[in-house]
Every structure is written in structure tokens, then in C-alpha cells.
Amino acid sequence: MADAVIEARGVARRFAGITALHGVDLSVHAGEAVALFGPNGAGKTTFLRILATLLRPSAGTVRLFGQAVADGGAAARRRIGLLSHQSFLYPDLTPTQNLEFYARMFGAPLARVRELLVQVDLLGWAHRPVRTLSRGLEQRCALARALLHEPDLLLLDEPFTGLDVDAAAMLTGMLRAAHARGTAILMTTHDIGRGFAVCSRAAILVRGRMMWNGPIAEAQRDAFDETWTAAVRGRERARPVRG
Amino acid sequence: MLALIRKDLQIEFRTKETLASLLLLGLLTLVVLSFAFDPTSELRVEAAPGALWVAVIFAGVLGLSRSFLPERENDCMQGLLLCPVDRGTIYLAKTVANFAFMMAAQLAIGPIFIFFFNLRVTASLLGVFLSLALGVLGFAAVGTLFAAITVRTRAREVMLPLLLLPLVVPIFIAGVKVTGQLLAAKPLADVAPWLNLMLGFDVIFLVVGWMVFEYAVEE
Numbered sequence: 001m002a003d004a005v006i007e008a009r010g011v012a013r014r015f016a017g018i019t020a021l022h023g024v025d026l027s028v029h030a031g032e033a034v035a036l037f038g039p040n041g042a043g044k045t046t047f048l049r050i051l052a053t054l055l056r057p058s059a060g061t062v063r064l065f066g067q068a069v070a071d072g073g074a075a076a077r078r079r080i081g082l083l084s085h086q087s088f089l090y091p092d093l094t095p096t097q098n099l100e101f102y103a104r105m106f107g108a109p110l111a112r113v114r115e116l117l118v119q120v121d122l123l124g125w126a127h128r129p130v131r132t133l134s135r136g137l138e139q140r141c142a143l144a145r146a147l148l149h150e151p152d153l154l155l156l157d158e159p160f161t162g163l164d165v166d167a168a169a170m171l172t173g174m175l176r177a178a179h180a181r182g183t184a185i186l187m188t189t190h191d192i193g194r195g196f197a198v199c200s201r202a203a204i205l206v207r208g209r210m211m212w213n214g215p216i217a218e219a220q221r222d223a224f225d226e227t228w229t230a231a232v233r234g235r236e237r238a239r240p241v242r243g
Numbered sequence: 244m245l246a247l248i249r250k251d252l253q254i255e256f257r258t259k260e261t262l263a264s265l266l267l268l269g270l271l272t273l274v275v276l277s278f279a280f281d282p283t284s285e286l287r288v289e290a291a292p293g294a295l296w297v298a299v300i301f302a303g304v305l306g307l308s309r310s311f312l313p314e315r316e317n318d319c320m321q322g323l324l325l326c327p328v329d330r331g332t333i334y335l336a337k338t339v340a341n342f343a344f345m346m347a348a349q350l351a352i353g354p355i356f357i358f359f360f361n362l363r364v365t366a367s368l369l370g371v372f373l374s375l376a377l378g379v380l381g382f383a384a385v386g387t388l389f390a391a392i393t394v395r396t397r398a399r400e401v402m403l404p405l406l407l408l409p410l411v412v413p414i415f416i417a418g419v420k421v422t423g424q425l426l427a428a429k430p431l432a433d434v435a436p437w438l439n440l441m442l443g444f445d446v447i448f449l450v451v452g453w454m455v456f457e458y459a460v461e462e
Binding site: 015049052053054055056074075077078080082084085086087088089090091092093097101102104105106107129130145 | 254322328
């Protein structure tokens, strides 16, 4: 097996007395694409934010690219691209200005900006403030931002939210291309079909506990469906899984 | 760090919100205070340093309370924290940008201050500028840290001055003393202890801000 890009062991996170994650384990290896499913409030976003070094775990350890992130994780962040619910784009700046800013911050060549604007089909809006773009166009620009520095790990939090059919197909294509180049992907989603279209392994998080973690193959499909149905209906399987 | 400063300047160039509000409030404060004193009175000259620093405080608090607003929209603060830079660098860049905006506003209203208070400042201009720069830098150093802490709170307009102003009292007392003595044609050497105090304050709070900013922006 290739080196672990993500190695989370016993990750827990509490917010003011509420436990969002209860000792979650997950490993993602180089070149692997994993879909993290879960109903609302399952802790998917919290887990992703911990992996992106935006949040410290209350307990447990996270290793990214073989290194512990206790030192602040600046080196790991250079290799991570995060696409979140929010675009992280300054509304008063144009897509070009936003992408140039992030390119400078990540040490990516400025030539990548135009290249990505073409890829996400945003050249026509490149010099309009982000504030004037639709949600779909803004999400395309956010995708360009996440891919700007050619990350080794893509963390995607509900990336298809707000996208129309064409934009969703474009996103799927770009994620497949990134995956084919060897980028590891961890994607949270409610949408089973889209998750299966991009990823080769699935995990199900329910109320902060990992309930399923395994390959997406016909042989496991019934067991996956049963766990997912129970999760959506608010029932948990008896035993959380590790891995 | 330059990329961060450049980004803040680009946003300000496009919106002009911070500089316009700093200028307007600073100017308004000076004009109102200048009308409180008799134009021929010596008291007017004696009150000038106080009026200048009151304008700096009022306009500065307004500017600082706005400084992290661009980072609130679209969760851009998370975007910044995701960048592979030391989080203290984000603090230093924001402090430099806040300092630049406040100084630009002070330089713009400076001639109006001199005119309204009928001051002769030719000899003391450099010293006054130096004290203003040191005072504004300290104010920006403390204010940027507290602006980052309060920007996510609901009552940030109330919280920021409540936390900030008690801490920056020493720098304003020093600023008023230095400006007053320089306007009274005292030599720069006479105000050196006050300038040293301001410099020390700046260094301490820049270092403290750089060190604790990471924890200030953490959830």
C-alpha cells in the first residue's frame, strides 16, 4: 500500500460541552479517493477542518504526509487543497485578483491563474468582482483556488452544493483528472451517486462515530446500503468500525 | 507578507470604505473640537494635542473595527489560515495595513488640524510626525489583535473599544505629552523619554500580537 497521506487515530472534538467527534480513525493513502458520507450534524465538516489544520482535535492524533501536525502544520498546508461550503474568496476582488493572491500565498506560479480560469470556464468573468457572480460561478472559482498549487491532498466538503448539471459534470471531470494525476481525495457528501462516481472507497460518519469504512464494490454494496439507510433514518449500527 | 498587504490595499482601493470613514470621523472630531475654543485663546493651542489624539482614537477604533470585515465574508479568514504561512505573519501584515490606513488618514487631516488650531509647526513637524507614527503603530498593534478576537462576536462595535482603549491609555498619554511639548517649541531631546516609552510599547505589543494571534483566531 502507498504511504498514508492522512492518518487519523482516535480523533475527538468537543465544542462547549458538545462532542462532535468520538475517536474517529481514518487512513487515506496516496492516490486514493475516499467519500465520507453522513447525515447532517454527523461531524463531517469538523473532521475535514481538523484534517485541514484549521481546528485542533480535543483528543487523538492526526498525521499528514507522514508528519504529525502538532507544530501548526504550515508545511502540510502547502500540500492541501480545501474546497468548503464557503468559497474563501474576497467578494470585492475579482476572480483573477483572488487567485493571484492565493497563488502568491502558496508560492504557485501566476501563470496557473489563467490556466485554471480557462479550465473552470471562468475567463468571461475573470475581471468582475466575486460579489457579482452566481453561486455556481463562485464555486467554480473556489475549485480553481483549491487546485491552484496542485495539492497532493484534496479535501472537499459538499463540493457539489449549488452547482448546476454542467458545473457538477465539470467538477466531476476535474476531480477525476486530479485523481488520475495521483492526488488523494477525501470528499464529504450526502449524494451517494456523486460520491461513488469519483471515489473508490467510502466511509460513513454518524453522530461523530465512524460506522462504515471500506471499498465501494458490489460485494459490499448491500452492507453499505444497510448502514447508510440506518444512518439516514437516525439509527446507528451497533458497532462503530475502525480504520 | 507583501501578498497579504497588497490584498488589503486592493480591497481598500476598490471599496474605499475604511479610508473614507477614517477621514470623515477624524475630520469631524477635529472641526467640532476646534469650535469649542476661542480662536484667539492660548488655550486653543494647549488643547490642540488632545484634540489630535482624540481624533486618532475615534477614527482608529472605527477603522480597526472594520479591518477584519473582508475576512468575515465567505469565511475568508479560514482561507487565510489555510495558507502555508505562519499565522503571526497574517497578524503582522494586517497591522501594517491598518497602520498605513490610519497614517494616511492622519496625514490628510494634518493640514486641516494645523489650520483650525492656528499652529506654527515648522520646526516641530518631524517630531510630531514621529510621535504620531509611533502612537498609531502601537494602537494598530493592540487593535489588530483585539479586532481579530472581536470580529466574530455579535457586539463587536462595543467589545472592541471596551477591550482596546484601557490598554492603549499609556500610548495616548505619551502622544499628547510629546505633541504638546513639541508644539511649544521644546527640543526633541526633551521628549525622548516619552518617545522611548512609545517605542517600547510598540515592540512589546507587536511581539505579543505575533505570538498569540494564532490562538486569537482559533475556534
